[in-house]
Amino acid sequence: MKRLAILGSTGSIGRQTVEIISHYPDSLRVVALTAGRNIHCLAKQARQLNPELVVVGDADSAKGLRGMISNNIEVMVGAEGLIAAATHSQAELVVVSVVGARGILPTLAAIDAGKDIGLANKESLVAAGELVMSKAKERHVQILPIDSEHSAVFQCLQGQDPAHLEKIILTASGGPFRTYTKEQLELVTPKEALKHPNWDMGAKITIDSATLMNKGLEVIEAHWLFDLPYEQIQVLVHPQSIVHSLVGLVDGSVLAQLGPPDMRLPIQLALTFPERWSAPWPRLSLADVGSLTFAKPDGKLFPCLPLAYEAGKEGGTMPAVLNAANEEAVEAFLQERISFMGIPRVIEGVLEEHQNKQQPTIDDTLAADRWARRKAQHIMKQPPLKG
Amino acid sequence: MKRLAILGSTGSIGRQTVEIISHYPDSLRVVALTAGRNIHCLAKQARQLNPELVVVGDADSAKGLRGMISNNIEVMVGAEGLIAAATHSQAELVVVSVVGARGILPTLAAIDAGKDIGLANKESLVAAGELVMSKAKERHVQILPIDSEHSAVFQCLQGQDPAHLEKIILTASGGPFRTYTKEQLELVTPKEALKHPNWDMGAKITIDSATLMNKGLEVIEAHWLFDLPYEQIQVLVHPQSIVHSLVGLVDGSVLAQLGPPDMRLPIQLALTFPERWSAPWPRLSLADVGSLTFAKPDGKLFPCLPLAYEAGKEGGTMPAVLNAANEEAVEAFLQERISFMGIPRVIEGVLEEHQNKQQPTIDDTLAADRWARRKAQHIMKQPPLKG
Numbered sequence: 001m002k003r004l005a006i007l008g009s010t011g012s013i014g015r016q017t018v019e020i021i022s023h024y025p026d027s028l029r030v031v032a033l034t035a036g037r038n039i040h041c042l043a044k045q046a047r048q049l050n051p052e053l054v055v056v057g058d059a060d061s062a063k064g065l066r067g068m069i070s071n072n073i074e075v076m077v078g079a080e081g082l083i084a085a086a087t088h089s090q091a092e093l094v095v096v097s098v099v100g101a102r103g104i105l106p107t108l109a110a111i112d113a114g115k116d117i118g119l120a121n122k123e124s125l126v127a128a129g130e131l132v133m134s135k136a137k138e139r140h141v142q143i144l145p146i147d148s149e150h151s152a153v154f155q156c157l158q159g160q161d162p163a164h165l166e167k168i169i170l171t172a173s174g175g176p177f178r179t180y181t182k183e184q185l186e187l188v189t190p191k192e193a194l195k196h197p198n199w200d201m202g203a204k205i206t207i208d209s210a211t212l213m214n215k216g217l218e219v220i221e222a223h224w225l226f227d228l229p230y231e232q233i234q235v236l237v238h239p240q241s242i243v244h245s246l247v248g249l250v251d252g253s254v255l256a257q258l259g260p261p262d263m264r265l266p267i268q269l270a271l272t273f274p275e276r277w278s279a280p281w282p283r284l285s286l287a288d289v290g291s292l293t294f295a296k297p298d299g300k301l302f303p304c305l306p307l308a309y310e311a312g313k314e315g316g317t318m319p320a321v322l323n324a325a326n327e328e329a330v331e332a333f334l335q336e337r338i339s340f341m342g343i344p345r346v347i348e349g350v351l352e353e354h355q356n357k358q359q360p361t362i363d364d365t366l367a368a369d370r371w372a373r374r375k376a377q378h379i380m381k382q383p384p385l386k387g
Numbered sequence: 388m389k390r391l392a393i394l395g396s397t398g399s400i401g402r403q404t405v406e407i408i409s410h411y412p413d414s415l416r417v418v419a420l421t422a423g424r425n426i427h428c429l430a431k432q433a434r435q436l437n438p439e440l441v442v443v444g445d446a447d448s449a450k451g452l453r454g455m456i457s458n459n460i461e462v463m464v465g466a467e468g469l470i471a472a473a474t475h476s477q478a479e480l481v482v483v484s485v486v487g488a489r490g491i492l493p494t495l496a497a498i499d500a501g502k503d504i505g506l507a508n509k510e511s512l513v514a515a516g517e518l519v520m521s522k523a524k525e526r527h528v529q530i531l532p533i534d535s536e537h538s539a540v541f542q543c544l545q546g547q548d549p550a551h552l553e554k555i556i557l558t559a560s561g562g563p564f565r566t567y568t569k570e571q572l573e574l575v576t577p578k579e580a581l582k583h584p585n586w587d588m589g590a591k592i593t594i595d596s597a598t599l600m601n602k603g604l605e606v607i608e609a610h611w612l613f614d615l616p617y618e619q620i621q622v623l624v625h626p627q628s629i630v631h632s633l634v635g636l637v638d639g640s641v642l643a644q645l646g647p648p649d650m651r652l653p654i655q656l657a658l659t660f661p662e663r664w665s666a667p668w669p670r671l672s673l674a675d676v677g678s679l680t681f682a683k684p685d686g687k688l689f690p691c692l693p694l695a696y697e698a699g700k701e702g703g704t705m706p707a708v709l710n711a712a713n714e715e716a717v718e719a720f721l722q723e724r725i726s727f728m729g730i731p732r733v734i735e736g737v738l739e740e741h742q743n744k745q746q747p748t749i750d751d752t753l754a755a756d757r758w759a760r761r762k763a764q765h766i767m768k769q770p771p772l773k774g
Contacts, residue, residue, distance in 0.1 A: 159546015164663040251663040254671050258641040276551040278637040286681035294673035
């Protein structure tokens with residue numbers, strides 16, 4: 001019996017994690033669940049899984065939840081509650097599917113407490129990769145990636161000597177606009193951008209997928225997860241999202257992991273690793289797929305990708321600034337305050353003005369995040385970047 | 388320093404093996420070389436590698452060779468010489484790149500002598516898979532496959548629990564005639580069939596590639612190498628020969644090994660395993676390749692593939708008979724004695740008349756091989772299978 005905490009159980013990854021766990025009641029037990037304000041979904045999960053602890057974002061939500069679940073379940077609130085769930089004495093594996101910079105502190109706390117991590121929170125690695133990986137090494141904690149690309153790389157590297165790794169090739173769907181011209185990209189609306197061809201995801205990540213910032217953030221994550229210089233991490237556009245990523249080895253051999261675009265596989269693997277459990281979902285049939293296509297990404301049309309490489313290579317607080325500026329810009333795009341091509345322009349403006357700090361503490365990182373958000377908002381108030 | 392014997396060093400695989408070894412004089416040392424009658428190539432290799440022993444097919448060739456190489460090198464002849472090379476006291480790894488049933492006894496002898504095997508000889512597994520694999524297990528000997536498909540599967544399975552293997556998917560180029568109709572296939576000439584789009588190979592294997600018998604034999608090899616029922620081994624047509632094969636795991640994850648169509652990679656891996664050595668040859672660029680396509684093989688147009696599955700499932704001496712009948716039929720096709728579609732008809736005729744023997748000894752296997760050749764020749768003398 002493996003005991004788990006799920007941080008952010010009502011989001012897309014959280015709900016799929018709960019769905020998988022519900023198929024294995026004899027092997028997986030959830031001891032803590034956390035959410036923001038979606039108390040109806042959280043209450044349903046709590047009744048189904050009967051955890052020791054549930055955590056919500058604020059006191060009102062806690063009050064509402066209390067009446068909906070058994071009195072035996074402890075209810076906690078906010079950041080303190082999130083840390084309590086992340087470090088719950090009974091949990092062996094903590095699934096961090098909280099979205100955004102809020103995921104960083106709980107991830108670090110869980111590692112400190114010696115928990116293995118199923119990591120779906122990008123910011124923990126993008127903004128705090130150095131801290132997270134050094135702490136994980138020190139505490140002999142496994143970081144099991146929960147997204148299709150890093151899970152693919154992780155799977156390809158099983159049984160391979162890390163010294164034999166020559167490069168990582170992350171695949172990118174290329175988003176819905178990969179064939180657009182610069183002029184067409186300027187006119188993209190949020191509604192168009194929210195239609196992703198392959199994956200069913202939240203709004204923020206769907207926009208990141210369309211700008212290629214999602215891939216840029218994944219490049220930074222891969223740098224930390226697999227301890228590889230940016231020069232050895234490539235991005236390959238692959239619109240069918242069947243090849244989830246590849247690794248190149250020193251003798252020229254390339255290994256790839258493939259599957260239908262379905263997050264349940266990487267989620268389940270993170271829960272069961274080093275085991276693989278038989279799963280009922282449909283199998284990949286390449287004969288039915290027929291054709292897989294590949295192309296180089298166009299950094300001129302999708303400047304978020306080179307911006308991410310640049311921030312990653314500079315290191316320090318720069319990736320945290322990249323991520324925070326991107327979050328603000330995407331939010332502004334969704335509210336139709338800036339254009340699609342305005343997103344990289346805002347980020348570039350923020351990166352240019354940032355005074356980078358190397359080997360940042362967690363406080364430095366969070367301060368850089370806050371600074372970047374203010375700076376992004378300031379830039380977006382200036383006329384040329386509107387509309 | 389790893390010490391090697393190469394059986395069949397002047398064939399396509401043998402020559403490429405020597406080429407690779409010549410780049411690593413400080414790490415790889417050849418102690419024995421064998422060939423048939425190509426004494427000029429063998430003499431050149433012997434002068435370059437300075438082995439302890441060279442073996443040729445007959446006394447005349449031995450006499451010719453003697454004058455061309457150093458007196459310090461021992462020269463032996465025929466089957467006895469082949470066994471001496473296979474069991475050479477200094478060899479740790481024996482590369483068996485002899486073509487045909489002649490490879491079986493030296494492979495068994497090398498395993499008996501505790502040598503690891505780099506196996507490029509199909510017949511050792513097709514005709515004697517049960518014996519070879521049980522002996523290898525008993526003697527704790529590694530069988531390292533030297534062909535792109537089985538090397539791909541072998542690479543994908545590194546670090547995976549064998550219990551997690553759900554299926555093997557062998558890719559097939561489909562040969563030059565994969566888009567032909569039955570009527571067009573009837574008219575194929577040896578000249579057309581010898582043009583293989585991707586791989587530079589000998590005549591026999593190029594024809595086998597065009598009939599899909601090559602893939603059928605590989606299915607039987609995979610059954611023995613990876614200990615998997617035929618129901619869990621699939622064939623997928625993939626004309627670009629970039630994905631060298633795939634494995635499906637119980638959770639639906641699919642792992643694949645990719646690379647340019649170049650035999651040097653699987654050869655080098657067999658020589659260096661469990662190491663991988665940095666190699667100078669060109670890297671795969673999927674962006675340059677652009678598109679990979681996949682299709683189900685058509686067993687009606689290419690009956691050799693279902694015939695191989697059938698013979699494999701029946702087991703016993705049936706796969707040896709399949710292989711021998713195919714060799715005779717391909718030879719007859721190359722001599723324009725039968726048509727392209729005559730090849731599977733001859734094989735089917737021979738299989739139908741064979742009295743199968745389960746758990747055959749090596750003598751049973753070799754007797755079945757001889758019987759099948761006589762039967763094939765007999766069938767080919769009958770009018771309906773001519774032309």
